Structure formats: C-alpha cells, structure tokens
Amino acid sequence: MSKASITIKDIAKALKLSHSTISRALKDSYQIGEETKKRVKAYAKAHNYHPNLMAQGLKNQKTRSIGVILSSVSKVFFAEVITGIESVASAKDYHVIITQSMENFEKEKNNLDQLTWRSIDGLLVSISAQTTNFSQFKSIQESGTPIVFFDRITNELETHTVIADNHQGAFDLTKHLIDQGFKRIAHITSSEEIFTTKARLTGYTDALKLAGIPFDQHLIRYCEQGGVDTKEVEKQLSTLLELDNPPDAIFAASDLISLSSFDYLQQKGIKIPDQLAFAGFSNFSAPQLFNPGLTTVKQPAFEMGKQAMELLLELVESKRPVTSFKQVSIPTELQVRKSTSRN
Amino acid sequence: MSKASITIKDIAKALKLSHSTISRALKDSYQIGEETKKRVKAYAKAHNYHPNLMAQGLKNQKTRSIGVILSSVSKVFFAEVITGIESVASAKDYHVIITQSMENFEKEKNNLDQLTWRSIDGLLVSISAQTTNFSQFKSIQESGTPIVFFDRITNELETHTVIADNHQGAFDLTKHLIDQGFKRIAHITSSEEIFTTKARLTGYTDALKLAGIPFDQHLIRYCEQGGVDTKEVEKQLSTLLELDNPPDAIFAASDLISLSSFDYLQQKGIKIPDQLAFAGFSNFSAPQLFNPGLTTVKQPAFEMGKQAMELLLELVESKRPVTSFKQVSIPTELQVRKSTSRN
DNA sequence: TTGTACGCGTTATCAT
C-alpha cells in the first residue's frame, strides 16, 4: 500500500522550510524569493512531486472530475465523442467519469445521483430517449454545477449546447434521395419528443417541400425507445411495407435504427436499392462493407465531444457567473454509396 | 458553487451528538447503541447524506477509483469491455478512469504516469501492441497498486489475467475453414510479440496439424502496429496475394485487421468467398450485414471486463497480500456466415 | 455508550 509519493511536508523537511512556503513556491506566489522558488521546484521535480488531488479537492471543494451521461459506449458515435472529450480533459488535468443511460430514464436518474454525490465539477449530457422531465438537471444546475448538453439537447435549461447540424444532414440526405428519383421517402426515427428527432424531421420535410413533394404522415414512423428494442423497429418497418402505397426509399434516423432496419430488410429478402433504397444517420466504422454499401450521414462525433468539453470547462473555470450561452452546430457529412443508387 | 451537501458535522449538530459518534453510527460500529444508530441513519437518509469521497480518500489513502488502459474505445470490443467493467464498478461504488494508448508505447507510458499520480486504487490493462518493456508496470505493482491484465496480457508480472480463449477460437475457426475444404489458409495477425498473437497462432497451427496440413511460414503475416495503419495491412495482404502459391482462405486476427483486409480485398475486386475465403476475430456489431456476411470469432467482451474488474477489486480490497493468481480464459464464439462457405 | 483530539495533504489567513 505504500505509495512512494512525496508530499509538500516532505519537501519542507528536506529543504528546512515551512510547508506553506513550499506550497507558495510551487504556485509561483509573488511573495517568495526567486532563489527559494528555484530550489523548491528543482527538488519537487527531482523527486517527482505531484499534489495530492484529494487534499486539493477537499480544500478547494473541487474534484477536477467531469461526469458524462450518454446512452451507450457501444455505439461508435459515442465512443468517438468520448475520445473527443478525453482529448480536452487530459490536456487540462481533468478526469472523466462515464455513465450509460441505455436510453432509460430511471438509469439516467441513478447516474445523475451517483455523479452528484461524487461531487463532480461539471456535467456533460446527451439525454435519453425517454426523458421528458428535466427537474433533476435543473436542480443540479441551480446548485452550482454547470451542465453542457450535446447531441440530444433540450431548451428547458439555459446553457451551452453542441449538436451536429441535424437539419442540414437530414435535408442533404433527403435531397439526395429525391435527386436519385425516389418519391415516396419514409422516415423511421426515434422518440417524437427528443430534439434530434424534430430537427431531422424538419430537414426532411424542408427537402420535400423544396422539391414539391407532398408530405405524407403515414411515412413517418417513431420508435419510442429509440430502437434499443429491435422488435420496435421491425414493427414500424412492417407497417411501412404494408401500406397501400409503400415507400420506395427509407431514411433511418440513427445508428441503432439503421442497423435493425437494414438487418430486417435483408432477412425479408428485400433487394436494396432495387426494391427499396435505404440510407441513414450512422457512424458505423465500415458502412462501405455492407451489402450493399450503405449511404450514411456521418456526425462529427470527435469534434462534438471536444467542443462540448471545452465549453463545459469554460463554465467550470469561470470566476463570474456566465449568462450568455452558445448553441454550437457542427456540419454533418453525407457519404453516398450503393444503397441509394437508382439504376 | 454551493453544493447543498450535508456533512457529518451537520448531523452531529442537529442531533446534539459528537461527529465521531455519527461517523461510527453510520458504519454500524458495535460501540454505538441501536437507538442512536437508528436516529442517525434516519436523519442521514432523510437529508440525503453522502460521505465526502475526498475526505474519506485523504484519510484512508484510497480513492475508490480504478484506472483502465486500453488501445481505443472506438473498437466495439473495448466498448463492451468497458460496459462490463462499469457494471461491477458502479455496484461497488468505484469509478473508472479510462485512458487510450492507441497502440502506442509512449502514450501508454503517459497514461500510466497520469493514473499513477492520480493515485488510483488499482489498474486494469490491455497492453499496447508496441509494448515490450514492462518495468513501469512492475514498479507500480511493487509500490502496492494491484494490476490485472486482460485481453493483451503478459507473464512478465505475476497477477490475475483474463483473456478470451484465443487458442480455442483460432483452432475452431481454422478447423472450420479446413472442414470447408480450404487448404492454404493464411493468417494475418498483429505484432509477433504480444500474447494474443502467439495464442492464436498456436490455435491455428494445432488445427493444421490435426488435419495433416503442412505449415507454411509464408502464410503467416505480422502487422507490427496491430493494424492501426491501413497501409501496413495492405502490404501484408498484397505479399500474400503475390505468392507463387497464394492462399485460398484468410484468417485475420483482430477487428482492425479484419476491417482493413476486407476493405482491401473488396477494392481489389476479389470475390469472397469464391476466389478467397475470409474470416477473422471480430466484435463488429453487424457482421451479417457485410458483403458477404462475415464469419467471425467473437470474444466475450462484456464478460471479460466484468471478470477482470472483479478480480482486481479482490486484490484491491484484500487485507493480506495475495500470492496465488488466477488465469481466467473465457470461451469464444464462432459465428459462421457466407464469407467462408465453399460452393 | 459517547466525546475529545489528532492527522490525512493542501491552501489561506494571519503574523513576523
């Protein structure tokens, strides 16, 4: 158990100074002589001194830890977001506690409780598909812990937000389908409530409008659980396929939904894109290897994580209360492949 | 900044007891009367008391945090491992600090330094493809911080290890290929040094031996960087394809290598499985959607993370030094799909 | 059965 780590007191003894002098010298206090500073710093470096984070935290009421709530690390999108977050965190000596809500409101609440009593300095959240009540987030914010929302955001709280440009991504993809000659484009998406759903839906409708294609409510299918349950997606899909006037193209709104849908269509023996075109929002690592290659809208995951973390640390480290907030929106990237090509 | 969190002192004042009595009552000390215990606990619960982790840590020289080093969270395998780790951690009130080595020895060293001076209670490691020097791990272990290795392990340190049964997985896959009638099976794998490489290679050779197929050194190709660099994989592949007597099947040893290889073969217009069969170790979320569906050996990622964390916490929480160590090996799962079917 | 006093490593407020 004996960590060989050295403390300020050790340095004080060795250099025959008081521990407060050491502390000040290490923080470059103006009250300490240059001579002493040098001696202290040299000794500290030589003996690989690092401040004890718990002692610092106890004193300053800061933990230098940031909580993150997202739906699941197994989604490539979030894995990349985490990498973005970490890149900022490690540079600024914060550490990151990641929790997964699995799209479940209760789990999200538990994570929130856990993180709260661990007394994190700040919180980064992509809200779950089930969440409609934000009182807990609000009370955390009011108690002084800054929150930044990313990906799945809300306007129930005033704070920084970071999203992919969902509207533009959905617009681009829909327009691409229209340009390919598809006319009945179905949109299978997540819970109606959440932010991304709305943004993507308007991107979709705007593209239709621009092309003069009438909007058909029957072509919009919601998955309340965001597609965690495969059955849910399959049900919506089969509803679509059984329409009197079925779609000729499908636009899936997320990784999970894309996956389940694509799988289901394959199983049903439906030929893509000949019988039905298919595309979706997705950050799969290898959509080109699918059968056929999958047209995707890719979200700038790393960049989103990075920027969200930067904004959060701004709030955390700000001396005075921040009152003006940024709504960052980062462009998506349309990658066209075989699954949407009209022969 | 004012967290509304309540402390032991607050409870003491409210109940007109000393703070040490409160502390003891909350830990069910035998020296405290049942009556008092009840009152204290009731009050604590009612006011949502939680011990301040930093104060506890400072006192006990424990952080209740566990460091993790792995190559990249963007690999589905590791994402699932993390979920397994977290499932144990959150149940036991530990938190997990995840760092990524990106298969780079220097980064691994930095992560190790970072984690060390954060004074973690234990360390979970899948070593990078480049690592050949274990002195830093050794000194951490000697200084009293327990380490458990998983996935990429080493026998340079004495400790618990958790792996997938790489030998069996490689054996099963190779045998499957042989049963399908393939005779020249190439194996494209990671750095020659690392543990998993060796285990998979012997699984491969054992299957060949059993079938009476001669071993051909030319069919074994190593990627020193573990496939982070696509070019590296492509080079090894093209070497294989240009052999006088080229392979009729390829067995890739990892996610990354599978991906790069499969992609390259597609680009070259090589028909799988007709011209060349293909299979690999991989935890892709949807190998069935590939073109063609990919035969894979899947590693029990969640289970590995879970067991590794459980073993680590055993060490961390053990009162007396542990001297006997477990080498856990968890079965892999062969999933046969089109990419290895002989017509 | 309960209270007092001290220490964990650091920082801040005094004083010198």
Place this chain on the structure above:
DNA sequence: ATGATAACGCGTACAA
C-alpha cells in the same frame, strides 16, 4: 520573504 496555524470532512486511538 517566510512561518505558524486553522480549516476542508472524515476516521480512529484514547479518554471518560
């Protein structure tokens, strides 16, 4: 320019 001392919240040896 430097030192002594208190405080952050908790746990525990020692007293009572």
